[in-house]
Amino acid sequence: MIDAILDRALIGKDLSPAEGVVLLQQRDQQAIAQIRATADRLRQLQAGETVTYVINRNLNFTNICEQHCNFCAFRRDEGEAGAFWLDRSQILEKVADGVRRGATEICMQGGLNLKAKLQGSSLAYYQGLIRTIKSAFPQLHLHAFSPQEVQFIAREDGLTYAEVIAALRDAGVGSLPGTAAEVLDDRVRRILCPEKINTATWLEIVSTAHQQGLRTTSTMLSGHIETPEQQIQHLDLLRRLQQASLHKGYEGITEFILLPFVGQEAPKPLRRRVGRDQPVLSDALLLMAVARIFLGRWIPNHQPSWVKLGLAGAIDALTWGCNDIGGTLMEEHITSMAGAQGGTCMEVETLQAAISDLGRPYQQRDTVYRTLSAVGSR
Numbered sequence: 544m545i546d547a548i549l550d551r552a553l554i555g556k557d558l559s560p561a562e563g564v565v566l567l568q569q570r571d572q573q574a575i576a577q578i579r580a581t582a583d584r585l586r587q588l589q590a591g592e593t594v595t596y597v598i599n600r601n602l603n604f605t606n607i608c609e610q611h612c613n614f615c616a617f618r619r620d621e622g623e624a625g626a627f628w629l630d631r632s633q634i635l636e637k638v639a640d641g642v643r644r645g646a647t648e649i650c651m652q653g654g655l656n657l658k659a660k661l662q663g664s665s666l667a668y669y670q671g672l673i674r675t676i677k678s679a680f681p682q683l684h685l686h687a688f689s690p691q692e693v694q695f696i697a698r699e700d701g702l703t704y705a706e707v708i709a710a711l712r713d714a715g716v717g718s719l720p721g722t723a724a725e726v727l728d729d730r731v732r733r734i735l736c737p738e739k740i741n742t743a744t745w746l747e748i749v750s751t752a753h754q755q756g757l758r759t760t761s762t763m764l765s766g767h768i769e770t771p772e773q774q775i776q777h778l779d780l781l782r783r784l785q786q787a788s789l790h791k792g793y794e795g796i797t798e799f800i801l802l803p804f805v806g807q808e809a810p811k812p813l814r815r816r817v818g819r820d821q822p823v824l825s826d827a828l829l830l831m832a833v834a835r836i837f838l839g840r841w842i843p844n845h846q847p848s849w850v851k852l853g854l855a856g857a858i859d860a861l862t863w864g865c866n867d868i869g870g871t872l873m874e875e876h877i878t879s880m881a882g883a884q885g886g887t888c889m890e891v892e893t894l895q896a897a898i899s900d901l902g903r904p905y906q907q908r909d910t911v912y913r914t915l916s917a918v919g920s921r
């Protein structure tokens with residue numbers, strides 16, 4: 544049965560959600576090997592042999608957050624041990640460090656800090672963050688603020704999503720992370736992140752960003768309480784959103800990133816329910832392969848998370864449909880505070896060497912997948 548499904552995928556047909564679920568439910572090793580080979584072939588056809596990477600610096604400006612997502616070990620209340628809210632000079636110091644180390648991108652997200660609005664308005668606080676960075680380093684691409692942060696600003700200031708996104712864009716944001724998606728199913732969201740935006744709002748904000756001329760990434764937080772049906776529903780919603788954006792002439796989603804759940808330091812109820820602390824690599828690899836097959840030509844770039852899977856796991860994913868190894872990050876809080884063992888910083892040379900060991904060439908890219916270096920190999 545899966546032969547016919549995989550053959551249809553190889554000639555460029557969009558699979559139905561039911562076909563996607565069939566692929567995800569395979570347990571036979573021969574069938575899984577066929578799925579892997581199909582994903583790898585589609586990766587060759589859609590993205591080529593070269594593995595890309597971006598030199599970026601992660602910047603979390605605060606972990607003070609009004610919400611209490613059940614997987615989050617990063618958030619703090621104001622005044623709690625470990626709470627932080629960076630000031631302008633601390634932000635500039637971190638960005639300058641990134642620039643010294645060759646960063647072309649600052650990836651910036653933070654908790655939902657109700658005190659932001661005391662600096663004039665919430666929007667003014669976020670615009671101030673952007674201007675602080677862009678006035679000192681105008682060449683940097685700011686990949687900043689999740690759909691959840693956009694909704695937070697809009698709610699606090701009584702603005703529409705389009706008004707918030709246009710203002711962030713005009714201040715210097717270059718693209719939006721497609722985070723806060725978790726699993727786009729409201730039954731899952733009610734358990735995982737009950738205070739977060741719902742599925743419809745996430746989709747609305749991401750498509751509004753596309754309409755406002757900003758590209759976004761797309762993500763899925765996998766491997767907790769969701770079912771294969773819900774995983775495929777998530778991919779189907781991303782595919783539909785991307786199809787609609789491209790049909791309207793927008794550039795849409797740049798990439799799909801799978802973020803397997805790390806629960807080691809997560810709040811206890813969810814940790815107990817999931818029953819393990821680290822991702823199951825084989826589950827993540829199969830899901831990455833199925834994501835490549837299901838998203839097809841609509842989203843050509845697929846990235847594993849070395850923070851969550853470790854570098855060896857992420858390199859393995861490059862043979863399961865992924866074509867990009869992600870960023871150097873330089874500093875990572877959110878997943879490492881959850882207990883991930885993949886590290887928080889990756890040197891360019893380490894990424895290049897690992898890609899070369901796989902027998903594939905490498906190339907530096909920018910945030911929106913324009914190449915920045917010649918293709919290299921060792």
Ligand code: SF4
Pocket residue numbers: 608609610611612615616617618653654655691736
């Ligand atoms: S995941 Fe984000 S929104 Fe949720 S509690 Fe953590 S910092 Fe706050």
